[in-house]
Amino acid sequence: MAGFTLGRRWQHLAAGVALTLAAVTLAPSSASAQEDNRPTAHKIGHVWTIILENKSYESTFTGLNQNSYLWKTLPQYGELLRQYYGTGHYSLDNYISLVSGQAPAPDNQNDCPQYKDVTPGTPAPDGQTLASSGCVYPKSVKTLFNQLDDKHVPWKVYAQDMGKNPTRENAYQCGIPGNPSGAGVPDPGSATATDQYVPKHNPAVWFHSIFDHPKDCANVVPLDGLAATKGHRAESGLAQDLKHESTTPRFSWITPDNCSDAHDATCKGDNLSGDPNNHQGGLYASDLFLEKVIPQIMASPAFQHDGLIQVVFDEAFPPYKMYGNSIADYTGNADKSLNTPTDTSQSIVACCNELPGPNTTQPGFQAFGQDTTPGGGITGSVLISRFIKPGSISDQPYNHYSWLRSMEDLFGIDHGGTDGHGHLGYAGADGLRPFGADVYNNPSGRALPPAPSGSVVYPAVANSQEAEHPIVNPSPAGR
Template structure:
């Protein structure tokens, strides 16, 4: 029999036992069905769908437990390689550029920084975009929607990042400063995984930087008020931002195979990273969110990955994700093809011939690969699966729509950069598939499968599986 961990089981009992929901204050489109009003986006690192959701690795919480409480998106894609270009695409719709495809080893301003077609910016060098380049955070400011970025370990070493300045590593003007791309034993935060630090439209605004805080919070300092962390903000709906971005550190996000510091296992001698460490993080954070008043009202948890990573044995930060399986036949590099593909008619942008081109020393195809994603909400049927292709630009367009951004942007309808691309599909009825918002009990993953459809206005024809998982349609099976 399947058994959920005690942590998520307790939270899920609250989730499933609510009965009739409170009326949401955040309708999506006028008198249409209601959708989530509070969002928590947790972004993890460098794993293909195959690595994460098929049982290859030691991540039973994300692979088996959580899909029973929400929806697995089997065709969710990154937009480039390495990490930073994906974070920039997620919040601004800007396509990959040379330096952000290299994770910006020198933190410096984009040059020339002038406007290009389709809301893009010419960026032959540098990674910090000029103030005219707006982000989802700026759009939420304009709509008076409270938001916050929580970054685990940010500020642990003040010589590495400026905790009261959005977590930047220093001034990006002139030659800039070295970007600490790796973790240390004391400080496993890295700026390349915090999207707020790459836009002057955010870092030049003290009010915005006050919304970028350590995940654990920070006590008052001389000249600075206390910064509340996630656990404190979740205590009341009135103190919970409506949009929440969570950046785990370089251990908890599955990036490092061997963690430089604590991996939340409780064993100071245990430094295993990869999906093992991200499971430990999710086991701590997801139940906190699920038990909160804001989530119980109208919340949505999104677990994304930035990109799919190529062959396991080629790069050290994937080693933790092919060892330790009971079935030794699984201990082989298998996700190459999933790491170098794109979806959704992704465009290359003005700065590279292809997004993700020549990453990892390979002549790759465009895109960031198939990562998969997992969403949990009372507006989503537990155990459902969608095979509709989505990518990071789809995510941005969906968040803009969800929070009522309807003006400005590249298309005049509130969509930034390539989130405004013609025909790009936002999350539809396959994702928001429980519009009543009535809380439902957990179900085996694959209980309902939504096949891909050609157009956004095509009718959905979900497939109900009486025995999910046995025919390969589901990923998490009862045991």
């Protein structure tokens, strides 16, 4: 990719940050938050979450595929979470869990073959909603975006390729594929040669509490913005918003298209290589996307001030060619010539006492030709911030509900929700651990140079009150 080298640029940025910028602390924790034992509020003020697709940890962070930028470069600037888990299979149920705390349900486990309202849509225990069919949740089901609205925290969803074909999705109404009432919309969209946006990877289109409100839909835009048309003003995209801290949302959700998010092994359209004949997807294409977008974010005033970048995968698919999303086959056999899949264990496990919810017996669904599975598998995740020590690794288990709880805590959301302390759905589960001192392990915010991944390792601890005992490795091996 064209552009500056991340290492040189980061060292320059780090020096400037260390010398000139002071940290800004969010509002102090309330009494209810303290009673809830949530971590102390952190000094992060801007968050960018990039969601990638369908890769287990062994596929992404071992060098099995052509993605050295994600698995080698980025962990040197932040922290690798080796025990980060999805919450279900296939894609859509993970997106719904991430932003609302709703557990998987039959149709969203199947990526919503019919875009229609859930029925009966009535409340169930633990902040859940009964959804025997359908995928679009009623107004009563709130999301992180609604919580941010209530706190007057600016947010945006940036969706690559959204609106390229207006007959497939309405870019002015959050990117919905049509009207979900009644029978709804059959086959709500997959990638095409000219439009690789897919609704199932955009969390805004699954909640009436978002797309019924024009003010909220104004926050859901194509990654590169929208030109003005009759009746609609122009909407800025990510690159334009990043130019000034005042125009940068406090929370940004970034959905790459079905090529750039590693979903398709062979892209329906182009990747970001600049070669119109290059249709290689998978982790190769997602690396191209990350190499373009992450330096843009890191160079922004908002990130330099108090930013956090998160690269998260929705679910863990095995790294085998047979599933159509990988260029590699991992055998695990002593005889490598067999070249047959032998181990899907990373792709079917769960963590954090994940509950199945009221609508399905297993969050893992009938994945990979196996029996119903307990969860979404181990994906791993990378986080980059001044408030995180470069080269860190955490082995503390986290999942999408932990992520939601962590974002609610970070933005000072401490009222309402399932538990009365601001946590939606299963993000309010008793004992669920949000990101702790193992993640926010550089509280001073003093900018530090990159370090080999594994320089500091945080073993898992039993609960958030237990002291961390990081292991310092001056010369990490194998990284």
